[in-house]
Amino acid sequence: MSSTVSDTLVLARRNLKRIPRQPDLLIAYTVQPVMFVLLFVYVFGGAISTPGFDYVDFLMPGIIVQSIAFGGFVTALGLSEDVKKGLIDRFRSLPMSRAAVLAGRTFSDILLNCLSLVVLFAVGFAAGFNFIDTTAGQVILGLVLVLLMGYAFSWIFALVGLFSSSPETANSIGFTLIFPLTFASSVFVPADTMPDGWNFGGTGTR
Numbered sequence: 001m002s003s004t005v006s007d008t009l010v011l012a013r014r015n016l017k018r019i020p021r022q023p024d025l026l027i028a029y030t031v032q033p034v035m036f037v038l039l040f041v042y043v044f045g046g047a048i049s050t051p052g053f054d055y056v057d058f059l060m061p062g063i064i065v066q067s068i069a070f071g072g073f074v075t076a077l078g079l080s081e082d083v084k085k086g087l088i089d090r091f092r093s094l095p096m097s098r099a100a101v102l103a104g105r106t107f108s109d110i111l112l113n114c115l116s117l118v119v120l121f122a123v124g125f126a127a128g129f130n131f132i133d134t135t136a137g138q139v140i141l142g143l144v145l146v147l148l149m150g151y152a153f154s155w156i157f158a159l160v161g162l163f164s165s166s167p168e169t170a171n172s173i174g175f176t177l178i179f180p181l182t183f184a185s186s187v188f189v190p191a192d193t194m195p196d197g198w199n200f201g202g203t204g205t206r
Contacts, residue, residue, distance in 0.1 A: 008097070012107040029113070037059070037127060041056050041059060062188065070178060105154070157174055
């Protein structure tokens with residue numbers, strides 16, 4: 001167990017050290033969330049009615065969940081690239097824990113998701129977002145839940161990355177799986193504005 005933990009931390013560090021050398025990997029954690037917030041708040045927000053809430057307060061929880069889920073794309077792309085280059089085969093030949101290859105990748109995603117949350121809250125607060133009738137403890141528990149959800153999605157995308165023939169295929173499969181889940185939910189518009197058959201009789205939830 002101690003060897004597995006040690007190997008996991010080494011590989012997590014290796015994944016994080018790639019970021020300064022490939023800063024474009026941070027697009028999914030920084031630029032993309034900012035784009036979604038600004039686009040929906042200032043372009044579509046005026047046309048969407050959210051009774052009882054300012055649109056930015058209605059939008060931000062959904063955008064946070066969506067962005068954390070989308071962050072798993074980096075896991076799929078990274079693993080698919082490692083498989084294609086033969087790096088995974090080299091890891092198999094080393095005296096190290098096999099579980100650490102995936103555990104290290106997904107653990108590094110937790111830290112990147114924390115960065116994404118910082119960016120999202122900074123942009124959200126600048127756009128007028130506020131926590132409504134929420135205690136500090138509830139906010140912290142909510143953030144922990146979001147990070148755990150992101151960790152679960154990282155494992156799903158890890159599976160996609162391992163079985164994809166190329167990084168491009170991994171990206172396409174992940175996008176096809178996640179995109180409908182967010183846009184068919186009540187992330188961007190209230191569920192009662194959707195057709196009854198679409199929101200399951202008007203009871204759709206986030």
